Amino acid sequence: MDIILDKVVKRFDKTTIVNSANLHIRSGEMFFLLGPSGCGKTTILRMLAGFYDPEEGDIRFGERRMIGVPPHERNTALVFQNYAVWPHMTVFENIAYGLRVRKVPEPELTRRVNEAMDLVKMTHLATRKPSQLSGGQQQRVALARAVVVNPDLLLFDEPLCNLDAKLRIEMRDEIQRLHRKTRVSSLYVTHDQEEALSLASRIGVMNAGVIQQVGSPQEIYDQPANSFVANFIGEMNLYPADSALGQLLQASKKIVGFRPENVLVSTTGAGLSAKVTLCTYLGAKNQMVLTTEQGQEVKAWAAGHFSEGDTVKFGVDAERVRHFDA
Amino acid sequence: MKKIFLPIVFLFFGLFLIYPLTSVLGGAFFVESPDGSSHFSLQYFRLIFENPFYRDCFANSFLIACWSTAVCLLLTLPMAYLFLRCNFPGKTLYSTLLLMPLILPPFVGAIGLKQVLARFGSLNLLLSSLGLVDLQNPPDWFGQGGFVGVIILEVLHLYPIMFLSVQAALANVDPSLRDAARNLGADGWRIFRTVTVPLSMPGIFAGGSIVFVSAFTDLGVPLMFDYMTTVPTQIFNLVTQADNPAGYALVVVTLFVVSALFLIGKRLGEGNYAMLARSASHQDISTLSPLSGWLASGAVALLLCASVLPHFGVIIQAFSAKWFMTVMPSEWTNSSFSEVFSLPLTVVSMQNSLQYAALSASLDLVLGIAVAYMLARENFAGKKMLDVLAMLPLALPGLVMAFAYYVAFSHSPFPDAPAWKSLNSLWVSVFDPRNNPALILVIAYAMHRLPYIVRAAYAGLQQTSVSLEEASANMGATPLQTILKITLPLISANLIAGTIMTFSFAMLDVSNGMILAQEWRFFPLTKAIYMLMGRITPTAPSIACALGVLAMIFLAASLFLASKLLGQKMGQLFKA
Numbered sequence: 049m050d051i052i053l054d055k056v057v058k059r060f061d062k063t064t065i066v067n068s069a070n071l072h073i074r075s076g077e078m079f080f081l082l083g084p085s086g087c088g089k090t091t092i093l094r095m096l097a098g099f100y101d102p103e104e105g106d107i108r109f110g111e112r113r114m115i116g117v118p119p120h121e122r123n124t125a126l127v128f129q130n131y132a133v134w135p136h137m138t139v140f141e142n143i144a145y146g147l148r149v150r151k152v153p154e155p156e157l158t159r160r161v162n163e164a165m166d167l168v169k170m171t172h173l174a175t176r177k178p179s180q181l182s183g184g185q186q187q188r189v190a191l192a193r194a195v196v197v198n199p200d201l202l203l204f205d206e207p208l209c210n211l212d213a214k215l216r217i218e219m220r221d222e223i224q225r226l227h228r229k230t231r232v233s234s235l236y237v238t239h240d241q242e243e244a245l246s247l248a249s250r251i252g253v254m255n256a257g258v259i260q261q262v263g264s265p266q267e268i269y270d271q272p273a274n275s276f277v278a279n280f281i282g283e284m285n286l287y288p289a290d291s292a293l294g295q296l297l298q299a300s301k302k303i304v305g306f307r308p309e310n311v312l313v314s315t316t317g318a319g320l321s322a323k324v325t326l327c328t329y330l331g332a333k334n335q336m337v338l339t340t341e342q343g344q345e346v347k348a349w350a351a352g353h354f355s356e357g358d359t360v361k362f363g364v365d366a367e368r369v370r371h372f373d374a
Numbered sequence: 375m376k377k378i379f380l381p382i383v384f385l386f387f388g389l390f391l392i393y394p395l396t397s398v399l400g401g402a403f404f405v406e407s408p409d410g411s412s413h414f415s416l417q418y419f420r421l422i423f424e425n426p427f428y429r430d431c432f433a434n435s436f437l438i439a440c441w442s443t444a445v446c447l448l449l450t451l452p453m454a455y456l457f458l459r460c461n462f463p464g465k466t467l468y469s470t471l472l473l474m475p476l477i478l479p480p481f482v483g484a485i486g487l488k489q490v491l492a493r494f495g496s497l498n499l500l501l502s503s504l505g506l507v508d509l510q511n512p513p514d515w516f517g518q519g520g521f522v523g524v525i526i527l528e529v530l531h532l533y534p535i536m537f538l539s540v541q542a543a544l545a546n547v548d549p550s551l552r553d554a555a556r557n558l559g560a561d562g563w564r565i566f567r568t569v570t571v572p573l574s575m576p577g578i579f580a581g582g583s584i585v586f587v588s589a590f591t592d593l594g595v596p597l598m599f600d601y602m603t604t605v606p607t608q609i610f611n612l613v614t615q616a617d618n619p620a621g622y623a624l625v626v627v628t629l630f631v632v633s634a635l636f637l638i639g640k641r642l643g644e645g646n647y648a649m650l651a652r653s654a655s656h657q658d659i660s661t662l663s664p665l666s667g668w669l670a671s672g673a674v675a676l677l678l679c680a681s682v683l684p685h686f687g688v689i690i691q692a693f694s695a696k697w698f699m700t701v702m703p704s705e706w707t708n709s710s711f712s713e714v715f716s717l718p719l720t721v722v723s724m725q726n727s728l729q730y731a732a733l734s735a736s737l738d739l740v741l742g743i744a745v746a747y748m749l750a751r752e753n754f755a756g757k758k759m760l761d762v763l764a765m766l767p768l769a770l771p772g773l774v775m776a777f778a779y780y781v782a783f784s785h786s787p788f789p790d791a792p793a794w795k796s797l798n799s800l801w802v803s804v805f806d807p808r809n810n811p812a813l814i815l816v817i818a819y820a821m822h823r824l825p826y827i828v829r830a831a832y833a834g835l836q837q838t839s840v841s842l843e844e845a846s847a848n849m850g851a852t853p854l855q856t857i858l859k860i861t862l863p864l865i866s867a868n869l870i871a872g873t874i875m876t877f878s879f880a881m882l883d884v885s886n887g888m889i890l891a892q893e894w895r896f897f898p899l900t901k902a903i904y905m906l907m908g909r910i911t912p913t914a915p916s917i918a919c920a921l922g923v924l925a926m927i928f929l930a931a932s933l934f935l936a937s938k939l940l941g942q943k944m945g946q947l948f949k950a
Contacts, residue, residue: 097848119847120856126848132841136863145859146849190845197849 049110049200049233050075051096056105058091065091067257068105073201076231080244083254084280089237092254093203096235098122109200120149125194126203129210131186133178139165139189140174146197164196167226184215191223195230202227204236208243220247241281245269253277275303275372283308284370285347292342296320297364301371310368311348313338319363322346327356338362376752379744384756386741387763390817393787394778395770398629401781402622418623428608428620432627434521435590435605442528442589443582446536449529449677451578454541455566456674460660462667468674473534475681477929478688479882480531481594482903482922485915486687487527488598489697491515496687499701520599528589530681535588536581543577544570576642583635591628591771594884597904606773606885613780613889625777629770636769685926692919710913710920720921722895723902730812730898731880734819738876739869741820742827743862749828750835751843768825775822776889779814783807811890815898818890819880823872830872834865871936878932882925899925 051073058066066088073079081089094100095107098119107114114122125146133142143164147157165171168188178186187207194202204223208216224247227234238244244251245265252262253276261273272278275286284307289299297304312319313336322338325345334354338346348362405415422428456462457469475483490496493512501507516523552565560568571578593606601607605624612621662670692710694703714720745764749757767775786801788794807814838861846856862869887898897905899921906918 097844099844099847118853119844120850120852122848123850124848126845128841128845130839130841132839132845134842134845134860134864145846145851149846149850149855193845193849 050108051201051233051235052106052108053092053096054106054108056092056095056102056107058088058095058100058102065257066095066102069257069259071252071259071262073233073235074249075233077249078227078234078236078247080248080251081235081237081254082239082241082244082251082281084239087254088257089254090205093126093205093235093237096201097124097126097203122201123197123199124201124203125197125199126205127187127190127194127207129206131178131183131190131210133181133186133189133193135178138175138177139170139181142178142189143193143196146193150197160196161192164192167195167229168192168222183211184219187211187219188222191226195226195232199232202230202232202234204234204238206238206240207236209238209240216243223247245281253280255280272370272372274374275305276374278305278370278372283347285311286372287344291344293340293344293346297369299371301373303372303374304369305372306364306369308335308347308349309333311338311346311350311362311364313348313350313352313354313360313362315354315358315360317361317363319361322360322362324354324356324358324360327354376748376754379748380754383741383745383748383760384763387760390779390821391763391766394775394782397782398622398625398774398778401619402626405619418619419627422620422623422627425620427603428624430603431605431608431624434601434603438521438524438528438604439586439590441525442532443586445525445529446533446585447540447578447582449533450537450540450581453674453677454537454544455570456670458541458544458659460662460667460670462662462670464671464675468671468678471678472537472674473933474678474685475531476534477926477933478531478685478922479594479884479900479925480527480592480684481598481884481900482688482919482925483531483684484523484527484595484598485903485907485919485922486684486689486691487523487530489687489691490683491523491526496701503701516599520596520601523599524595524601524604525589527595527684528585528592530684532585532588533677533681536585539581539584540574540578543574543581546577547573576639579639579642583639586635587632587771590631591773591885593773593888594900594904597888598907609773609777610888613777614892621777622781625774629774632769632771632774688919688922688926691916692923694916707916710916711924713913713917714920714924717917719894719897719902719905720917723897723899723921724924726812726896727881727899730815730819731877733816734823734880735873735877737816737820738824738827739873741824742831742872743869745824746828746831746835747857747861750832751840764828765825767821767823770822772818772822772883772885773889775818776886779818779886780807780889783814807890808892811892811896815886815890815896818886819883820876822883822886823876823879827869827872827876830868831865834868835861838864867939871939874932874936874939878929882929 051071053069053071056066056069057064069088069092071079071092081092083089091100095102096114098114098117098121101115109122134145137145140161143161144157147160152160162171165174168191170185170188170192173181173185178189181189187210190207207223208219211219220243227247236243236247248265250262250264251268253260253268255276261268261277263271268277268281272281272284275284278284279286284305286303286305287294287297287299289295289302289304294304297306320340322340324336325339326337328335333349333351336348336350336354338348338360340346346362354360402418403414403416404412405417406412457465488495492498493514494509495515497515498507498509498512502509502512507513516526547570552569591606593610596602596604596607597610602611605628609621609624609628612618612624615621661667690703691697693706693708695705695707695709697703714724745760748754749761749764783801783805784807786794786798788797788801790798802809805814842864843856843860846860847853851859881898882900883898884900887901888904891897891901894902894905903918903921903925906914906921
């Protein structure tokens, strides 16, 4: 189902949290909202779930206008950051809850719950209470509970941020597998760019209540719309147009930038002279900070043998240089 | 939820809390002139303070409260420290037994204690048979016409509450704060004096003020000792004389004393930083050496023995057929118990109490959940006010509320004009306690315990993450389904325990029943016991005690049930 936010504004007291947001989540895609804490992404998610209504604008699920529709009549399914698995119910009952509310007959209910438990590999723990489960297992229950009701829209509220690094990658694959299988329109909110780049059909980058850019992961990474997006997704060297490097790079707009992995560093070749002022060896590459003769710093990632204090030459492929208005 | 319950709840508080209080305040501060108009005046207060008799009443009540609090504190502070920091033989058993005094209304205990400690009671007779006491001039354990007796009973009844508050207050002090003092070279006593006690002061003061207020306003015990020169007994005497302003003034002064304590307690509580960073280190518990362990155990056992003396007396009296000038009864019987179930007064009073208690507990359950839910989960104008209203009954002693209900509902507030006639008669038939006190009694009991249920439910809701409810709404459950299937099951233990407590305290309340029930067919259990004690038939005390024993068994059972449901959180129910 297509999900549309049309010029949505949300305020708490007098603070504007979401400012005129337009979004179109296409049927069956995994849409990511990516942004720093407090940027308003969770607010958008909660407006879609129906926990808040916007002050202005419109929200539509397909043709249906959703403003004023209470959460329980929306058929969305939310995977909570803190799992929100009910502690007084078994795994089975947690997953069955949405189906019981929907008055699904008992044989079908059992079948669907079992399928869902199978999907997240929790069948053997069906009779356990949440207190007997690990964090990862509770998250699986939350996932199964959301998927089992066949929601029109699946919502993820930073579902992996309470898990350790290894489990996070495991669950990420799990979610990807689940989405491929169900093809439910999904909105996934996170501040973790790696999650976004690896899972997303498309990404919306948000900052300070405003959606900065919407596009595929590649578009966002290669063609960032502004310096915020450029610096939030991956890293980027950014210089004002009137600075020494800015002039050298023939900046056509206010800000010019390039990514550290696009800097070519050598000890002998052509290019600008600079000193290595910081060098962190990471095996496959060095993460370096170079300081030019004019005193400007350049982040550069390059393989090879470099150490702090070396004088090097560096250059940037002109095609890789980006120009921003802001 | 909000739209339906908010008006009901505010109406309830307006009619049954604000209106009675303003009635009392109005009666105390507004003096009617001969021409029918009324004006503000402090003349009633001058009247009672210029009257030497009322001055004595205040002095006595104040001294009773001070002594009770001081003795309770002296008993419980070392004991709480002992229980918290040391292991000694019998500790687990004792910590349950220490709650025992709570299962007997103190004025029933007074009957038992009188048998044991009176001039010709068991103790003196026993001592005289040992040649230690001269029966021509036996020692008077109750002292000064019952003054000491009242204090003994108040202490024996109230020290468990003090114990629980002090223990919790001490336990809340972050152990790392003590470790810091030890690290800088302070010894145990110095740490106790300079760190532990100052940091637990708010909790100790809170416990102390409960004891103080309970002792100050307790009606049953002085009545039983026929010790009439106290504030509560005078309020009781004045209640039926609605035109006598002294009763109003006494109640309002009592209210001032209580509010002052409450405000001081609140000020103390504001600087409460004892709870910071608690998880950092754990309480260290030392095991006492065998000798000091048994000494500690013996001391606690001694206190326990003293505190079951009243119970003991009540039970013996209930089974005695003849008990006069002997250490133990000379003849035994169990006919008192069969009498309890055949005498109209006792049968009716038991039925009444069960009804009143069941109704008030159900009312509290519904109101408590509604208020707590709105406070914890909803936003609306007047939320602060609802919070204050819901907690206000905590600050109002039962005696004050009972008096307020009596004066507020025994007269219709509408003008005495023909146009209002039907409303006036409706008011009288529904509310007037002289007519039928059942409704007002139920509401009085419910109001008194409502803060406890609200707090229990509120705490449950606070501990329950909102996202558990959101998850349910998100799964398609209606708000009502969510409350029934998610919210209530999660807080049910708190609710059931709170309801049991309301029920049992309603069963054993004294002041409301004494003041509001004026006709025997409406008497609750406690007033029936009081009336039986006033009878001169020789079997009456035994029947009264048999009723008391039933009440004890009953309250013990409900406390046991509540503690099973609440587990370790039992102590919370007794703290204000």
